[in-house]
Amino acid sequence: MGQTAWGWLVVIYLFLGGLGAGAFLTAAAFELSGLRARCEFCPTTLTGSCISGPAVALGSALLILDLGAGKAEPWRMVYLFTHFSSPMTWGIWILCLFIPVALLYGLLELIDAEPFIKGLFWARVPKVLQNLKAYRRRIVIVGCFLAVGTAVYTGVLISAAGPSVPLWSQPILPFLPVPMMPLLFLVSALSTGLGLTFDLAATIARPEIHEEVRAMPLIHIVLIGLENILIGLLLITALSSGGAAADSAREIMYGPLRIIFWVGVVLIGLVFPFVVHAYAIGAGRHSLWSGIVAGVGIVVAGLFLRYLIVVAGIPAYL
């Protein structure tokens, strides 16, 4: 029987945290590589920058809603900021720094894309904030570090609770004592961020963007392949370690979670996008629908992957 302490609120937080961080990193990649500057309107940058802050903020709010004692006695939340030996405190600080940076980047990008917004209130904005536009590139670079921290932290959070739930503390390889979850969540965050902001948003807004960024299907295939390998390693390592971890893996692969895993994660989120992107490489372009469906599939799989990992976490046998 899986753990019962964490439920959907934590699952959605993990999903939104990863999605927001991945979307920010995708937008930042376009910004810093100069791809954004090549076109008048870059839907990937706009979507990525504007989604990331609110998504992570919403996820963090859900995390607060999930609190038990902290919700009843909110003053105890101050300890979250001062317990520096706890990974949760590291995460709180990362989130608190990332959310304003991401919101600021989103605002700057939105003003660029929609000048009328600037006319609405920009004149009333203090001078110091108006000048921030000049620091846009530096804001993006700082945000990149915080975004990676946010994506990795979602994995660190769950692996820090790992000793009591062996599936969550599985190493990358049985002989390599590096936790799997932070790496898996980082790769998944990049994949979902790319899926939402490029495959979906960019395809909807400017289908011709696939002609301009021809390397993107290949990048996505690499990420999907890497995610595939990491999920496979996680399950193999869990099975080989026996006990609760092996039971968790069995629940995922041929237990009550098997449909969600094989359909929701493997088929929709890994196999289908892999085939679509491989086709796009061969054909030289995405069709409108292949891009959109691949993007949706990747986002869906990102959520289901986190759901599986959380609910399949069986506590260690005592």
Place this chain on the structure above:
Amino acid sequence: MLPQRWPKWSLIVIAFALVVAVIGAALVLAPLGEALAPTVVPTPTLPTINYARPLSGECENCHFDREALAASAQPAEDTDVFYIDPGSLETPHGSLGCITCHEGTGNEADKEVAHQGLIDDLSETHPEDCLLCHRDLPDQIPEDHLRTPHGEIVDAVWEGSACGVLCSDCHGEVGHGFDPVTGEIICPMSVCLDCHINRNLDTHLTDCNTCHVGPHDVSQSLNCKDCHIGTDTWRETSLAVHPVELTGYHATTDCFSCHGWPNFKGLDYVCSDCHERPHDFGNDDCALCHTPEGWTESADALVAGASPFPHPVAGQEDCRSCHGVAGQQSIPEDHKGRTNDTCQICHEAAPAPAILHPVADHSACLDCHGEGQIVQFTLSVHAGRDEASCSTCHAEAGVVPLAIQHTMDGRADCLSCHAADAFKPFPASHEGWTNDLCLLCHEAGAAPTEADHPFPQDHNRTEGNCVLCHPAGDFEAYHCETCHALEGMSQIHGARGIEQIENKCVLCHPDGKAP
């Protein structure tokens, strides 16, 4: 694709909407997916364990107390059999309480009543009770490298069929102090062997792999028994198959102090594989100087037996240029492989005697010092040496032999004046030297010229006999009294009013004649 009339920010709304939709769909689909995929193998429902420690007080009162036990045990020698160490309560099984496994009436003081319905061995009568906690026992225990029949036994018990093996066969004392998990009490292999033999299961006893999972993957070249010779502990090993004879400390050290775990890889039989060189000189071939019987002692013996070398070091630091195995003065075969910086660790410089005469004009050393020559070298040391090697050991001392301050005419017998007991003896370093040698180093003086010696050398029958005026070889002063006695000369000169004439003759007689 995005309709022209739609603002760009609508893209953000679409993306957000998709995220919300995905979350909403997942909230619906996840339970649906789980409902459509029920667990295929139902988890067996186990009875709950009847934890009865609080009801075992009377059992403990008797079995934990030797005196109480002796009072009730029949016969008395059974006291030890039924005594239980109270410390067993600290183990997981002991803490369950006696009647949890043995039943009976644990809170009844009367022995007969208390023992009614007693179960001697729970795993014999109700083996499934053990499985309440131990359903998922490992078939292999990696840390002990053991293979167990747990799977077969548990399955047989679970299905209610007999398998001939009880839990208590191996874990018999599990409630009375034996803790197979912590390993505090190690079950020796001999217990397993005895049990196998008693049950006629000894057909597999010769195959270690029946019970053991060897950590080494060397089955192509070795059998377990090639190295492991004991049955009570793995560590009892033999060196019989070791390819190199191990002596000294190497014969007692752990195999994996030197070899890589677990397959003995990564060792080339070089000392530096394991030992770190504590000194800067030399190379990693420690065996050139050290032996396993004693690193320090073996090296000290080499140092003590090393001979000094007879030449200075400065300018000749590259010892092997002359003393290589095939060099001019070759070193012994066992020195092969040693480096220049190790030579002086054993060998001290003891330079040969310096050359006491100028080498210029005397460069053919062997003309004088060769075998059979006038100043023959010491044969035992110099045998086989050639002309070119002299200066390797012997350096010029910088001594310039005094020139002979007189002619040799009529003075060929140097020792007549310069022997140790003569009036002008040679230095102690010349002891034993003969007349033949003097002119090899000392150059004979020529007769002084008139410019050098204004006083006539043929003065009144002196006929160049220098010592008449310069007795004792002192050519810085002259001495007229040999012929002209001072007393007579003083009377003659005193009569003419000339006083104080001693050593002043040539002032008035520069040509030796009357003024």
